[in-house]
Amino acid sequence: MDDPDLNGQTVLAGTPSSPLYASGATTDDAKGIVAVVFLCTAGGAGWPDVIGLYNSQLGLIGSIDLGSIDQQEHSVVQRLSFIDGVLHVEWLTNNEACPIGAELSIPRSADFSINATGSFSVNDSVSGAPTIPCPGD
Numbered sequence: 001m002d003d004p005d006l007n008g009q010t011v012l013a014g015t016p017s018s019p020l021y022a023s024g025a026t027t028d029d030a031k032g033i034v035a036v037v038f039l040c041t042a043g044g045a046g047w048p049d050v051i052g053l054y055n056s057q058l059g060l061i062g063s064i065d066l067g068s069i070d071q072q073e074h075s076v077v078q079r080l081s082f083i084d085g086v087l088h089v090e091w092l093t094n095n096e097a098c099p100i101g102a103e104l105s106i107p108r109s110a111d112f113s114i115n116a117t118g119s120f121s122v123n124d125s126v127s128g129a130p131t132i133p134c135p136g137d
Helices: 066-070
Strands: 010-012 021-024 033-040 050-054 060-065 075-083 086-094 104-114 120-127
Touching (some): 033 075, 060 066, 066 086
Antiparallel strands (some): 075 086, 086 104
């Protein structure tokens, strides 16, 4: 019998009344981009958040998978905004030295340039220091 808690789901991150999203532009040809954060709990576990990129007509133009950016099992967006022509994203990830069972304790941020087709480049990426030790330390 399938356990619905283990099947997981993909939903908007944030709260029902305040989902995590930002709108803005990163280049002259990419005006009106909406960036929306999705979380996935497939298999009953949290996976790295994915940021969906939509044009001004809300057509999907691309996505940013934080798991492919920081190579960690868990990456949870805390804030995102368009600032000075880039999408600025701040998230927490787990400790690289102890990825299994580790708390989300490393603050990270990155600035993304996005064009009208949804292609993106990482302009700057910052990794912080763990704030919580590995389990068992």
